[in-house]
Amino acid sequence: MQTKWLTIFIISGLITIVNTKRACIFNSTACEKGWVQFERSCYQFLNKAVILKEAVNYCNRVGAHLLEIKSSQEEKWVDLQLKIRGFQYVWIGLTDILKENDFVFISTGGKPTFSNWGKNEPNNAGKTEHCVEKLAGSRWNDRSCDVKFPFVCERNSE
Template sequence: MDSIKHCIAGLVIAFVFGAAYVFEARLSDIYKDVKRRNEELSTIRLKNKDLKTKVGTLEELCKATGTEAKEFVTEKKTIEKLNKRVEVLESSLDNVEKRVQMSDQKAFDFRATNCEKGWVQFEENCYLFLSLENNFKDAVDYCNKAAAGTRLLEIKSSHVEKWIDLQLTIRGFQYTWIGLTDILNQGSFVLISTGSKPTYTNWHKNEPNNSGNVEHCVEKWNTGLKWNDKRCDTRRSFVCEMGP
């Protein structure tokens, strides 16, 4: 039964990231389309401006000489065609703008997680920032009991870490626990929730160093916003995380 649950969970996560990728790809195509059409509009408007100046000069010449210059007629027709093209492009850009809004809304609706009060949403996850200071074990226990499926913060990409950095700086957190430890096997750090090795790390220079042979848990420094191994009985602020 557990293997079936894991399989289903894997399929759900694959679907979530696959669908999110499709939304982003569609948006990328739309924005490229908007850029191309705007560039064309800009070119047409410049050309139109030059032609109108030229037509104005020809019109004055025609009035002065009492003739209908062939070039004048040709340029006027060109301007009319360009004006029609401008109308078509502006109409299509209105439609593109609607497509962008619809895609943005779909992406938002898809990713929305309905975080509980007090939690902060970022992409697929919800985060609870706690200035309350606990040792590593108590921080892990607190997060595990906070809600179903929660864990102590696990940073898995630089993209997410930049957002976390901002949140910690805003809240004035100096040191924050990360759900990473080598307490079972010195030098081999694993994620506390799964026991697997991290795919992303951001250690400070010369860290981890296991100073005094007693540093087996990981904290994030606000100074430099890098990672450091630390004694697990040290009291630190922490962040609980909920999501895939």
């Protein structure tokens, strides 16, 4: 069994939790109201089903980008948040619209170093699946960009 060492400081009404085993710091005020922090990012969960383009545009308007899952730890945390909120699916900010089966982040064009595709995915069914959905509590699936799903915006907390 792994023991976690946490120290909690309350200074001027701000709560700071320091994980002394992993040397990571969480400051409860790093994200504005309506956003939730995980590690160094803030996330806004939006339970409004929209096509991918609308989700990307909204996230850009609020100074963020569409969810980019970069580790299994982040994905587990996202799954927990989706379950709490009752989401079944959300958009992920990946696409292969420029080159088939060459998925890149929409925000930067960079290639992901982490992925969690479902069995036999991505498969580009019907030759129209160029965007990516995250199934809550499960894996990723390529989908048509015109399907409507809830979405998550992400931005740096610093």
